[in-house]
Amino acid sequence: MALPVNATRGQHVWYWCLRLICAFGFLFLVGPIVVIVPISFSSGSFLSYPLPGLSLRWYETVVEPFPWMFALENSLIVAVATTLIATTLGTLAAYGLTRADFPGKPLIFGLLISPLAVPVVISALGLYFFFARVGLVQTHAGLVIAHVVLAVPFVVITVSATLKGFDWNLVRAAESLGAPPLAAFFQVTLPLIAPGVLAGAVFAFVTSLDEVIVALFVSGPAQITLPRQLFTGLRDQLDPSIVAIATILIVFSLALLAVVELLQWRSARHGSRRDT
Amino acid sequence: MTAPAGSSLEVKLRRAQRRRSFTSFLLVAPLLLFILVVFAGPILSLLYFSIDDPKLVEVMPRTAKIVTAWDGAELPGEDAYAAVVEEIRTGYANRTVAAAAMRLNYEISGFRSMVMRTGRKIRRITGPPYKDALIGLDERWGDITYWRAIKASAGPYTTRYLLAAVDLERRWDGSVAKAPPERTIYVEYLQRTFWISFWVLACCIVIGYPMAYLIATSGRRTSRILLALVLLPFWTSLLVRTAAWVVLLQNKGIVNDFLLLAGIVDEPLTLIFNRTGVYIAMVHILLPFLVLPLYAVMRNVPPGQLRAAASLGARPVAAFLSVYLPQTLPGLGAGCILVFILSLGFYITPALIGGASDQMLSYLIAEFATRTGNWGMASAIAILLLLSVAALYPVYRGLVRGGTGFRFG
Numbered sequence: 001m002a003l004p005v006n007a008t009r010g011q012h013v014w015y016w017c018l019r020l021i022c023a024f025g026f027l028f029l030v031g032p033i034v035v036i037v038p039i040s041f042s043s044g045s046f047l048s049y050p051l052p053g054l055s056l057r058w059y060e061t062v063v064e065p066f067p068w069m070f071a072l073e074n075s076l077i078v079a080v081a082t083t084l085i086a087t088t089l090g091t092l093a094a095y096g097l098t099r100a101d102f103p104g105k106p107l108i109f110g111l112l113i114s115p116l117a118v119p120v121v122i123s124a125l126g127l128y129f130f131f132a133r134v135g136l137v138q139t140h141a142g143l144v145i146a147h148v149v150l151a152v153p154f155v156v157i158t159v160s161a162t163l164k165g166f167d168w169n170l171v172r173a174a175e176s177l178g179a180p181p182l183a184a185f186f187q188v189t190l191p192l193i194a195p196g197v198l199a200g201a202v203f204a205f206v207t208s209l210d211e212v213i214v215a216l217f218v219s220g221p222a223q224i225t226l227p228r229q230l231f232t233g234l235r236d237q238l239d240p241s242i243v244a245i246a247t248i249l250i251v252f253s254l255a256l257l258a259v260v261e262l263l264q265w266r267s268a269r270h271g272s273r274r275d276t
Numbered sequence: 277m278t279a280p281a282g283s284s285l286e287v288k289l290r291r292a293q294r295r296r297s298f299t300s301f302l303l304v305a306p307l308l309l310f311i312l313v314v315f316a317g318p319i320l321s322l323l324y325f326s327i328d329d330p331k332l333v334e335v336m337p338r339t340a341k342i343v344t345a346w347d348g349a350e351l352p353g354e355d356a357y358a359a360v361v362e363e364i365r366t367g368y369a370n371r372t373v374a375a376a377a378m379r380l381n382y383e384i385s386g387f388r389s390m391v392m393r394t395g396r397k398i399r400r401i402t403g404p405p406y407k408d409a410l411i412g413l414d415e416r417w418g419d420i421t422y423w424r425a426i427k428a429s430a431g432p433y434t435t436r437y438l439l440a441a442v443d444l445e446r447r448w449d450g451s452v453a454k455a456p457p458e459r460t461i462y463v464e465y466l467q468r469t470f471w472i473s474f475w476v477l478a479c480c481i482v483i484g485y486p487m488a489y490l491i492a493t494s495g496r497r498t499s500r501i502l503l504a505l506v507l508l509p510f511w512t513s514l515l516v517r518t519a520a521w522v523v524l525l526q527n528k529g530i531v532n533d534f535l536l537l538a539g540i541v542d543e544p545l546t547l548i549f550n551r552t553g554v555y556i557a558m559v560h561i562l563l564p565f566l567v568l569p570l571y572a573v574m575r576n577v578p579p580g581q582l583r584a585a586a587s588l589g590a591r592p593v594a595a596f597l598s599v600y601l602p603q604t605l606p607g608l609g610a611g612c613i614l615v616f617i618l619s620l621g622f623y624i625t626p627a628l629i630g631g632a633s634d635q636m637l638s639y640l641i642a643e644f645a646t647r648t649g650n651w652g653m654a655s656a657i658a659i660l661l662l663l664s665v666a667a668l669y670p671v672y673r674g675l676v677r678g679g680t681g682f683r684f685g
Binding site: 018021024028036047049090095096108125127128129145148181209213216230238253254 | 293296297298299300301302303304305306307308310311312314315316317318319321322325482483484486487489490502504505506507508509511512513514515516517518519520521522523524526528529530533559560563564592617620621623624627628638641642645646651654655658661662665669
């Protein structure tokens, strides 16, 4: 965005107006996330500036077993299980969908990613009614199943996209050299599409770790997850320990952002013809 | 392929291809089955739950049968009263009557306690005539509107939830009319949901379009940094961002401190638990969904075109409107529909930052499902929301297919 040398007065006004909006926009997007971080190191219990002093007292409450570490443990158990199941099922399905043609393929693909298109509240309601009839409400298994539903479209999409640039001749070469299909998959295909699979796994992990609506519907006190505890904390009693948890999660998302960027950069470099 | 038709090679090849198709389908099958059973089935079952009405007919089958046959014009006969007395008696003894009473309460509030009170006193009725005895216990049993309510609840299927979701109700004579004012709240929720989504979208366009333009036209390094500034909130947990706004927008929060310090306001503004807060937080959460697809399109617009238009004499506004804007429309459209669809389903942010009059359809669904246990109403409103989203979805698909290779993330 540059201004020509012979710009008119009106153009100058426009130019600075747009710049101002942009500056506001970027400040608006990042500001809130940056501004709350120092508050988590406050020694007082007010959530505003100036800070009365610095301390780690809110991080000490965060590492107490209850409620935060308990919630973190639940979240990690559910997220890891979700990631494993969603990545396995999603990768298999994406592989099957790109490997050969069969009737109804576009429809099946649409169906597999449909949880993305339905508002989460509606998915949560359907899952809640279903779980109520089969006895999965207020169980870890139920929460994992629900999160797999929400996470698996991301795996299907990322792995499918990676497989689009995949050279199937490599598999044919492996098979013609006598490799059984399974061996060809694990020794040839999987290492090559690994960045896509990993990116899908990261998406699945984040989806589960950040999910709160389904958790509000189907989980009980024994399955309180981190987002659910954050939701309750924000609604009932707001103190800087919530900001401390938020800060930890912000650092975590920064790390994930870096991982995904790296994976995409790598999968782009590894000869995939994906247009990004 | 020059092999003659029906040659063994062609047959073999076709067989191999069929086997390959089949094994590929087998790889997809586990996930397909999973999604069908756990997702598609339950979503479809919402249709069933929105018309399912088994409560009364389960507990009071004889009464249900009699009132279904009754025309509803005048008080029913002795047989209906006899059935009610008998079935409340057994239902009260084995504690099943409460479910039916709850269902009747949806029709007339106060009906539940009336049935439970009748149940407590039912011992006093020892024999016929039941009509006089029942009216003697509670004179409302002589009021025809209560009997019409029983007729409306007789099930096993009902249109009342679906009608109620659009503020309609079925009268006893079968006609459909506007529901009484104390029950007409749902259309208001629907309008509010669309209204909030519309304003959130408008703010996103005003802020997001220049941002995407700046990212797309900056130098390589700058644009990468600016893009990261959009991606960071995109990757940050929704709860964390909502938490940040709760902290920032309080009366003694950072935004108010800043406004006071800068002398822009004299006393703190109320920014939380009202509509303003909901708009601010929702725009913050949805802005990246507009900027990213827009950026993907703008990146492919040759930068020289605007200059060419200018050198041919087009005024800047005309050049923008006739050269630049049309080329970004697919991305703008896709981003707009995406933002709009996502905001229609918002629940967490209004629940934490909004007040009682800022809640959207999702809130009603959660309330009915988890707090009051009214599955029929929850399903009916979910269908309303789903239809709203489904109506917009073909537009989104068309725009994305005709436009860019935009992807999430």
